[in-house]
Amino acid sequence: MTDWDRNGDALVAPAVARNRAAILDVLRGVLPGAGTVLEIASGSGEHVAHFAAALPGLAWQPSDPDPAHRRSIDAHARAAGLTNLRPSVDLDASAATWPIARADAILCINMIHIAPWPATEGLMAGSARLLAPGGVLFLYGAFRENGRHTTESNAAFNADLRRRDARWGVRDLETVADLAARHGLRLETRLDLPANNLALMFSPELVLARS
Incomplete structure (x- = not known):
């Protein structure tokens, strides 16, 4: 759904x-000092290269x-030349199993409103399997609250999403x-970020059986 420019394989x-920058400011305060961060739906790969x-x-x-x-993610990784940025993997959030066994943190930016609801269901199930106590699942994007859009621009954004694919749309924070x-x-923290995003x-809350 994203409007992207292209530079070879790099989107x-x-x-x-x-x-x-706003997302990174939050991540500095919530991510552990060491460990593995899994990003779901990395898209172009620009976010993960910046954070790494x-x-x-x-x-x-x-x-x-x-x-x-994935080609774009790897192109940005090559350009960044970072030893702590791994090659991308094929992961469908809605799948019953993921190609990763564990993570200390999971990051998902602007996915759940541009994917069918089963992707969010799979994201939560997979995060529960992978995260140990002390881990964190970080979501960023637009949300409805108390059954209403927080701004007129988010309502218009939702209408555009729904026109593109009826399975998409800005989700209710309470439902998520x-x-x-x-x-x-457990939802621990909710922060307002620029451009009407959260x-x-x-x-x-507890250790669940892992597959």
Whole structure:
């Protein structure tokens, strides 16, 4: 759904340059000092390359189900030349199993509103499998709250998403939090970020059986 520019295999999303600093400011305060961060739906790969450069103590694992996106992620990684940024992997959030066994943190930016609801269901189930106590699931994007859009621009954004694909749309924060809770993930923090977006942090309430 994203409008991207192209430079060879590397895709460029203009929105990344606008939001990556604000997201990074939050991540500095919530991510562990060391460990593995799995990014779900890495898209162009620009976010993960930026974060890996800024937080070198963490190993960053990008992922995406789209081969063109994975080529872009790897192109940005090559250009960055970072030893803590791993090659991308094929991961569909809605799948019952993922090609990663564990993670200390999971990052998902602007996915759940441009994917069918089963992707969010799979994201929560997979995060519960991979995260140990002390881990964090970080979500960023637009959300409805108390059954209403927070701004007229978000309402227009939702209408555009729904026109593109009826399975997409800005999700209700309460519905997402309830789904997370059913998988043992508690909403710990909600932060307002620029451009009417939210940052949400979830943590495991208990250790669930892992596949």
